[in-house]
Amino acid sequence: MGLRDLLMNHGMAEGGLDLPDVLNALAKGAVLVDVRTAREYEAGHAPGARLVNPKELLADPFTAVYGDDPLAEPNPHFILVCDTGFRSGHLVAPVREKGYNCDFLASGLHAWRAGGEILIPGPPRGR
Structure with missing residues (x-):
């Protein structure tokens, strides 16, 4: 099953956060998670964003974002981002279903x- 199939198995989350809400959440310790390809990320990413493979995020969100970091926040707020909000918007629901506080930046x-x-x-x- 490809990434597109995984994304289409879950509907897009309602709404998404606007930029001021995302910046506020980041100031309070939220983690910005970039779900684009490595090539897209390397071309330009938000400062501090962590590149995470969407398949790994769906399998185990915490480990996908933090690896084995012993200082990882135990109850993180993940904010997913991609170019337009399409990919990140489809990943929010399955991450939430695993019990995580997760949002996405509307319009990416x-x-x-x-x-x-x-x-x-x-x-x-590196993680």
Whole structure:
């Protein structure tokens, strides 16, 4: 089963957070999770965003985001992001079904850039 099949098995989450709400959540410790491809991420990503493979996120959200980090927040608030909100919006429900507080940025990185926030190029940081 491909990623598209996985995404289409779950409906898109209602709404999504707008940029001010995302920035507020990040200031309170939420984790920005980028669900795009490595190539897309390297071309430009939000500062501090963690690149996570969507299939790994669906299998085990906590481990996909934090790996074996002993300092990981035990009750994280994940905010998923992609270019437009389509991929991230479809991933929210299955992550929530696993018991996690999870939202997505409505309109994705298009909203991020439109709001005057920067994207930085480069590879993902290690977990």
